[in-house]
Amino acid sequence: METIRTGVYICHCGVNIAAAVDVKAVAEFAEGLPSVVIARDYQYMCSDPGQELIKSDIKDLGLNRVVVASCSPRMHEPTFRNACADAGLNPYCFEMANIREQCAWVHHKGATEKAKDLVASAVAKAALLEPLERKKVGVIPRALVIGGGVAGIYAALEIADKGFETYLVEKEPSIGGHMAQLDKTFPTLDCSACILTPKMVEVARHKNIQLLSYSEVKEVNGYIGNYKVKIRKKPRYVDEAKCTGCGECANACRLHGIIPNEFDMGLSKRAARYIPFPQAVPLVYTVDPDRCIYLTKGKCGKSPACVDACPADAIDFDQKEEELEVEVGTIVVATGYEMLDPAERPEYGYKYAEVLTGLEFERLSVASGPTGGRIIINGKEPKEVVFISCVGSRERRRENGEGGGERGEGARNEYCSRVCCMYIAKQAHLVSEKIPDARVRILYNDMRAYGKGFEEFYNRVVAEGAEYIRKELEDEVEVIKRSEDNDKVVVRTISKGEKIELEADLVVLANALVPRKDADELAKILKITKSGDGFYLEAHPKLRPLDTFTDGIFIAGCCQSPKDIPDSVAQAVGAAIRASIPLMQGEVEVEPLVAFVDEDVCVGCGTCEAVCPFDALSLEAGVMHVNEVVCKGCGSCGSACPSGAITMRHFKDEQIYAQIEAMCLQNV
């Protein structure tokens, strides 16, 4: 048995700790603890001289355990672990006592006594710590990008440009996402399609990108460097290799011009054979399986008209769903968002023909849209247009605490959707440009023009004559129709005791950006977490904004939170670089804080196997086996094991018991 020789270091953190904790007293106290060889206090332990102190003590005094009492281990544990490793001590023989965030900063009184307990606890645990080795695993040099909107497109291109094979999986028949639906983009008024479609074509042409459109990720297993992904490729009933995208099948289809086109927000009609929009990538027709007469009724005339019409003989009604399995090292999730269904907020009068959502307005305004870019409502140009901001955004939580956290029907969105203020300004500009004599009014709460060029653009729109009418967030808005006979609606609210009534031919709702309905399902497949608002959660808001808590999986774009195109692209490129690092390195280190099964004690009951959400445990020859690379070290298996065969490295029972004992011994 080695003799435990512990060094304890109490940090003043300037006065952050020293103001509330008598650091000298704590150091003196620590000196009297079992196994402690030296206890020092120092101004800034994380500084170079502070770390040097530890390193020289390890060497000079033969320390084999180190305890630093300073800030949260979530802050500087890696720093001190590295310092220990530099001095030749196994980094896992280090323990930290959190006497800043959880002591000095939160207690005016009693902080010193508590700090002593926390140090005693850390010293007790340290004595029982075991040296652990980080494992290295190989990395499959391929990546997967989920979602083919602007973020996914940029992420895929970025990784592919670095020379790695990349799979881009898109659920819809074409990539492009929401950006492909937009008219102009704020604040520069670039044409959305003009800047996006070249990138879409680049994706299709790139030798390192395999585009899997009309496909979904069904299953993900494995761990960083070695993910096995099952992808379901839905049948298009068209041979992708043969289809030339000529459109003869759609023209011939008996449902031509009957089915509402989702891409145009239902403002135009398509056939059962369709491409969402003319610049679709891949330019391959797809059969709508829910509407196609042949597929739903088993028969379409004598023979399906599309089959007869296709000059390339590409139509194949025998096509079946395919399942592909690919292996990748890292994954970028860029699945985007959905628009809040305004019917969920009936007070805004979405049922009236005169009330549109922001996205519907985009389709109406875009030159390639169903009206050729003319803003037409009820057959004529609107002369009075009212925009309403924050529809379903910046809502207050209900009194009873409902909404906000668990997303469900009637969930309240406390967050700001970020893009609405500016796209309203842009749409206001488009109205004044296209209908110069139109009166444009904007009913808003606050103006958030926070980005580059935003304030300038807002000023420009105001100068163009847009009337901004401010109300308070709490003032409830209602859109009503006074008479069914005319084409006017009225937007009403009472703000600061004053009645506001705005008559309009067209009302545009800036409805919120919300998490996709399938965000939950994908989170479960990928084993990534969501924040309370339902968007995917980043590992650290400031220091690791593109990482998830699952190693090797990164997030970009609006699946993380609402954001505009520049931010989405910036994140996408960043996430792509993060995802490329392990691919370039060829191997990754994994944390050794994993479960360990004592084979002599394990009876093979399988209780733990059912508990493990990562499938890290499997029964082999009657005893449990831990896949140390897959195990994330949560410890749920250990606390479930009925025979006590499983221990959690670094959080072992005896280590925790030692902590409890040390904490309870003092002051009693």
Next chain:
Amino acid sequence: MDEVKLIGFMCNWCCYAGADLAGVSRFQYPPNIRIIRVMCSGRVDPELILDTFLHGADGVFIGGCHLGDCHYLEGNYYAEKKVGMAKRLLKAAGVEPERLRLEWISASEGERFAEVIREFTEEIKELGPVKCEKEELEAACIAAADYKLRILATKERELLEEGNKYGEVFTMHEMDRLLGDMVQEDYEAKRILLKLKKPMSVKKIASELNLKPNVVFRRILDLKRHELIGIHEIRDNTPTYIANTREGLE
């Protein structure tokens, strides 16, 4: 100091981070709580909780991520069941179950963390130090470590959601009854086991533990079948029993 002592087990990703945020934002709360970091609230088992009380804690706090937000996906669902089991055992041992509190606190809820801890500390101060016999807590602690209750605490979720091997899904009511019965039985058995450090007759145990002799006898038979106790001697046609030291009491 006659102050109460609280121990908190907090998951690294949510509650512990929430506690850090409370610090960064300087939200004050009483210093009675000592925090132990675990990776997941699912790591905490009833034995650990009972043992903490046995060591002299007056209150135990378990903090995890909000349901659905667990970093390990489901750990907090298990934590919920394990805390439920621990509360039953506490109650059996005569300790107020309110001394054990489970809360979901996210990494962004620093203010709420301070509020909850303030409130919990006040509650425990009101209750004062734990008032039960050490042997009662010890029995609850051994019962918590027993494989039967460990399995049950883990399987409770499965039994309620997916059902047992035969596909029978338990209702909350059935589960409540099952858990209640098993905890009571196991707790009584462990109390008897502890008494049997010294040889004793059924009658003596029954009077000391204030249990019915037929109940004691049933538990004695169970303990004997599991070879945790044996017959010490038979005098005047009355057997006395004693615990088998190695396996029974460690």
